[in-house]
Amino acid sequence: MGNHLAHSGVLSEEELERYGVYPSKERLNEGPVAIIECIQAIPCDPCVHSCPQKAIAMEGLSSVPKLDVGKCIGCTLCIPDCPGQAIFVVDMTYSKDEASVSFPYEFLPIPKVGDRIEAVDREGKPRAKGRVIRVRSDTKTDRTVVLTIAVPKDIALEVRSMRRSRR
Numbered sequence: 001m002g003n004h005l006a007h008s009g010v011l012s013e014e015e016l017e018r019y020g021v022y023p024s025k026e027r028l029n030e031g032p033v034a035i036i037e038c039i040q041a042i043p044c045d046p047c048v049h050s051c052p053q054k055a056i057a058m059e060g061l062s063s064v065p066k067l068d069v070g071k072c073i074g075c076t077l078c079i080p081d082c083p084g085q086a087i088f089v090v091d092m093t094y095s096k097d098e099a100s101v102s103f104p105y106e107f108l109p110i111p112k113v114g115d116r117i118e119a120v121d122r123e124g125k126p127r128a129k130g131r132v133i134r135v136r137s138d139t140k141t142d143r144t145v146v147l148t149i150a151v152p153k154d155i156a157l158e159v160r161s162m163r164r165s166r167r
């Protein structure tokens with residue numbers, strides 16, 4: 001079986017399923033939770049130390065992080081600490097029709113709450129219109145903000161960033 005990540009830098013849906021990256025549907029429907037899309041055993045562990053709930057564990061520095069979805073409260077604090085930009089938070093309970101998706105963002109100008117945007121998937125393809133609902137700039141790295149956008153629920157697991165809407 002091939003490794004899509006090694007060839008494209010982007011995880012395929014099949015790899016995400018195979019490595020058990022997604023929390024269960026039941027957990028997703030309970031509230032915000034992190035999704036850690038890190039499947040390569042590299043010497044890296046800032047995510048483990050950034051979580052105040054101690055929800056992320058690794059068996060050794062060069063293993064893959066494991067999330068305890070029962071401990072995770074979806075606070076987004078781990079997102080900017082990941083040098084691989086591999087952590088996202090999805091909240092399927094944001095509203096009746098929308099989910100929120102939080103992700104690291106390093107482009108200028110920094111979007112503002114209320115901005116209308118295009119939600120894009122892991123490959124940068126536009127998937128739906130959305131809007132910015134939160135901008136966290138109180139991160140340790142001054143280049144990285146954590147953006148939270150609201151998007152239609154059915155594409156929340158595919159959306160991983162945004163680009164400005166073309167009018």
Ligand code: SF4
Pocket residue numbers: 033034050051052053054055056067071072073074075076077078079089
């Ligand atoms: S979202 Fe918050 S609680 Fe969940 S793993 Fe990240 S830092 Fe921990």
Ligand code: SF4
Pocket residue numbers: 036037038044045046047048065081082083084085086087
């Ligand atoms: S900080 Fe990011 S890249 Fe490093 S182990 Fe954690 S999830 Fe993977």
